[in-house]
Amino acid sequence: MRVSVKVKPGSKKGPLVETDEDGSLIVFLRERAVDGAANEALVKTLAKHFETRSANITIESGHSSRLKRVRIEE
Structure with a gap:
């Protein structure tokens, strides 16, 4: 599964995962x-x-951006 993620680093709300209106995730860290x-x-x-191991999650693009594409293997 591939997911678009908007990352909010340095947030006081974090760690928190929310779903945006367009289906992407907003992650506060x-x-x-x-x-x-x-x-x-x-x-x-x-x-x-997602209740999986960290090894199953890969950042495919956006390593230095707040907008990232993440692959999650089940």
């Missing part, structure tokens, strides 16, 4: 986008949300 910390937190948060 406490970690800042420094040295890949936000990407690591994103993978862990999505793994918990």
Whole structure:
């Protein structure tokens, strides 16, 4: 499954996953986008949300962007 994700790093609401009107996910993270910390937190948060292992989640595009395409393997 592929999902579009809007990441909000440095948020006080995080970690939190919400669904946007267009079907994409909005993920609020406490970690800042420094040295890949936000990407690591994103993978862990999505793994918990979808009840799967972190190894099953891959960021396909948008490594340095707030808009990302993520692949989730079941």
